[in-house]
Amino acid sequence: MPDRAPQPVDRQLPTEEARDLISLVRDVAQHEIAPRAAEEEDEGRFPRELFTRLSELGLLGLPYDAEYGGGDQPYEVYLQVLEELATARLTVGLGVSVHTLACYALASFGAKEQQAEHLNAMLDGGLLGAYCLSEPASGSDAASLRTKAVRDGEDWVITGTKAWITHGGIADFYTVMARTGAEGPRGITAFLVPGDAEGVSAALPEKKMGMKGSPTAQVHLDGVRVPDARRIGEEGQGFAIALSALDGGRLGIAACAIGLAQAALDEALRYATERRQFGKPIADFQGLRFMLADMATQVEAGRALYLAAARLRDAGRPFAKQAAMAKLHCTDTAMRVTTDAVQILGGYGYTADFPAERYMREAKVLQIVEGTNQIQRMVIARHLAGPETR
Structure with a gap:
């Protein structure tokens, strides 16, 4: 073959x-x-x-x-x-x-x-950045973050802990959301914090089921002093900045999810056309052919969805609903397609000798990061039906 x-x-x-x-x-x-x-x-x-x-x-x-x-x-x-x-x-x-x-x-x-x-x-310039919004007690409920920034003359003194930070401990700079005012979203401000600033440290990286090469760690800010010239936007504007950033970030996750799904589809197709059972390639069996057809259709649909949202963004039109849809659909697709790839490889798919099992482990986190898929459904529903009744 x-x-x-x-x-x-x-x-x-x-x-x-x-x-x-x-x-x-x-x-x-x-x-x-x-x-x-x-x-x-x-x-x-x-x-x-x-x-x-x-x-x-x-x-x-x-x-x-x-x-x-x-x-x-x-x-x-x-x-x-x-x-x-x-x-x-x-x-x-x-x-x-x-x-x-x-x-x-x-x-x-x-x-x-x-x-x-x-x-x-x-x-x-060769620098690597990290985005610091989530905390140990405020993940999906990001507006309840507790990290504080207190004004001291021309400086701000930042104290708190950020959690689930990709590139935590190795980043050259951190975009940090900290509380400078009252509770709730209007009391949050954004800061640009150097990675080598005094008082910045990171815990040991989390031990994850997938993406082991990507460090994810808590970042501790212990009285970190930054000048007001590193405050981004107005005081109290940080949460609006964070939400605006996440709209684009969700499209990034969607594109990465389709990339991972494509890799799993490629591996499943390669294996199915090379593996022979009962005298012919297993890709000749209708059950597997239909699985491959469904996987390819889901990947193409996800790609079309994230590109449609991107074109809205490029045109300067609202795209938050479509970004949430793309993140939801594409990451669910990655989970389905990688799981099916493992199934097509059979016992070999469950071993580390083939990449399918790694793809499946990596896909899971994409349904969680930058807003869980349950949060995406809430965002979409609000665009469709308005805010929930209080």
């Missing part, structure tokens, strides 16, 4: 520049990311040097202005880059998405002076 390599996704890209960009990303994914993925995930090794390489290639600031080191790419293109990276290794695709999320507050709400001072280093 001849080797059946995965076929590249036939993408509809708006410009020749975008087509060249995807070609570059595929080359990096094939030759620099995928060959090391299984080993490094098994060892729990984060590829920090790879992110430096991605920064050199201009891939860590794609949706932001070229004036500050960004790539001036529409979200429609940026998300397809994420999908390509996540197909090769979810840790890398998700890492780029989180870094982009961490840059959003300054890029969208920062003063011109702040952007001129910090953005170039964040977007193409």
Whole structure:
């Protein structure tokens, strides 16, 4: 049986520049990311040097202005880059998405002076960012966060603990939401905190069932002093900034989920066409053919949904409902498709000798991060029927 390599996704890209960009990303994914993925995930090794390489290639600031080191790419293109990276290794695709999320507050709400001072280093200077909203006692209920920032002259002193932070302990900068006023969403302010600031530390990384190469840790802020020049936006604007960032971040998760699902589909198809039972490839059996057809349909539908939401965003139109739908559908699709891939590989799918079991373990977290899928359903329902009756 001849080797059946995965076929590249036939993408509809708006410009020749975008087509060249995807070609570059595929080359990096094939030759620099995928060959090391299984080993490094098994060892729990984060590829920090790879992110430096991605920064050199201009891939860590794609949706932001070229004036500050960004790539001036529409979200429609940026998300397809994420999908390509996540197909090769979810840790890398998700890492780029989180870094982009961490840059959003300054890029969208920062003063011109702040952007001129910090953005170039964040977007193409080799730095890696983290986004600090969740806390041990405030996950989905982010407006109840307890981390406090107290004004002291021209500085702010930040104290508290952030939880479930991707890149916690290795990030060069943290976008931190802290309480500067009364309880509730209107008392929260955003800050840009250097990773090496005095008083910043991280707990040991969480021991996770998947994405072992991506460090997730609590970040402790023990009297961290930052100047007011590192406050992003107005006092009390932080929660609105956080929610605005999450709309785009959910699309990043959706694209990564489809990348992971595509990888699982490719593996299942490769195995099904090579594995022979009863004298023929198992792909000839109708039960498996129908499974593969359903998996491919779900992947294509998810891709269409996140791209439709991205095009709304690029056009400056409201897209929060569609972002929630994309995150919900695409991550549920990743869970279904990776589970089916394990089933198609049978006993081999349950062993670490094949990547299907890793894909299934990694898919689960995507239904949880950046708003659980139960929260996405609440967001969608509010857009459809209005707020819940009190």
